[in-house]
Amino acid sequence: MTAAIHTEGLTKQFSNGRGCRDVSITVQEGEAFGFLGPNGAGKSTFVKMLVGLTYPTGGSASIFGHPIHSIEAKGQIGYLPELFRYQEWLTGEEVMKLHAKLCGVSSSDAKRRIPELLDEVGLGSRGKGKVKDYSKGMQQRLGLAAALVSDPKLIFLDEPSSALDPVGRKEVRSILQRLKAQGKTIFLNSHMLEDVEAVCDQIALLNNGEILRTGDVGSVLQQRITYRFKVGGYTPVILTWLQEETGIEIQVDSKTAGSLPASQEQHSTWLVAELDNEEQAGWINSLIMEQGMTLYEVNRVTGKLEDWFLTAVSGLSHRGEHE
Numbered sequence: 001m002t003a004a005i006h007t008e009g010l011t012k013q014f015s016n017g018r019g020c021r022d023v024s025i026t027v028q029e030g031e032a033f034g035f036l037g038p039n040g041a042g043k044s045t046f047v048k049m050l051v052g053l054t055y056p057t058g059g060s061a062s063i064f065g066h067p068i069h070s071i072e073a074k075g076q077i078g079y080l081p082e083l084f085r086y087q088e089w090l091t092g093e094e095v096m097k098l099h100a101k102l103c104g105v106s107s108s109d110a111k112r113r114i115p116e117l118l119d120e121v122g123l124g125s126r127g128k129g130k131v132k133d134y135s136k137g138m139q140q141r142l143g144l145a146a147a148l149v150s151d152p153k154l155i156f157l158d159e160p161s162s163a164l165d166p167v168g169r170k171e172v173r174s175i176l177q178r179l180k181a182q183g184k185t186i187f188l189n190s191h192m193l194e195d196v197e198a199v200c201d202q203i204a205l206l207n208n209g210e211i212l213r214t215g216d217v218g219s220v221l222q223q224r225i226t227y228r229f230k231v232g233g234y235t236p237v238i239l240t241w242l243q244e245e246t247g248i249e250i251q252v253d254s255k256t257a258g259s260l261p262a263s264q265e266q267h268s269t270w271l272v273a274e275l276d277n278e279e280q281a282g283w284i285n286s287l288i289m290e291q292g293m294t295l296y297e298v299n300r301v302t303g304k305l306e307d308w309f310l311t312a313v314s315g316l317s318h319r320g321e322h323e
């Protein structure tokens, strides 16, 4: 099967030495690919090369087997840029019509698709209003609808929910999941790791313009995760019982143990355990309470993808921005 995206050593070096270097990836049709990286890592530059907005200075790339910059490649893609800006003097509907026309969408298809898409991104009748009166979040929603107007097979989304509130972010996540279920290929640049976890199959982490790490989201999510339980009425006897009952290594968090006066330590203690899933955390919660301890708080220490990201970039001298 021809890959939706294939790049070999794709490079864009700006005159200041920045950009991205030697990026080789393959994204199969129907896959969702998450491109992560600190600010300035080169993610947008990479996408701009693939959608034909900037020319590579090295390497090669194809979209469904067609060289990037070819009409055949461009005919398959939709793109929501990171720094979106639409014609302020037009209405949302007019922007959509313009994009439909530029993409060669027939007027009957455009007439059907535009109201559907405006509804789907939550703009609905606001599509009749001028872009100049839109909030930034509304403009981003319009950009997402415009990226989908040609019903593209491959959609590049560069930070699609950066301007949205939590409700809007959740809506966009659902749209991405629906697009994926329809078999679309999605290339997602995002700092929203929950979105990447929910939607993507594969991920790559870019740092200083180069791929630092790649992974399969399923495997990353299967990794164990640290939970902390703040309890009252702790005794070593109960802890031993908990460990025997669950077969899980649960320990007093050494960061807090001994740091408080004995009286307070007895009153409130952090227990820490590496768990496979949330069900185990729930099980430990109920056992803690059954044993007469008080459960004050439960923390999932970090998200799993966040762990993967932070571990990869920790200790790097040039995180993101090149010197």
Ligand SMILES: Nc1ncnc2c1ncn2[C@@H]1O[C@H](COP(=O)(O)OP(=O)(O)OP(=O)(O)O)[C@@H](O)[C@H]1O
Pocket (backbone or CB within 6 Å): 014, 015, 016, 018, 019, 020, 037, 038, 039, 040, 041, 042, 043, 044, 045, 046, 082, 321, 322
């Ligand atoms: N036209 C340009 N000329 C010179 N340098 C540029 C140009 N465009 C981007 N850069 C530099 O290239 C590097 C990569 O930028 P890019 O916008 O691709 O990063 P990014 O990973 O998308 O960042 P962010 O997460 O902040 O959006 C940065 O150091 C940036 O300053």
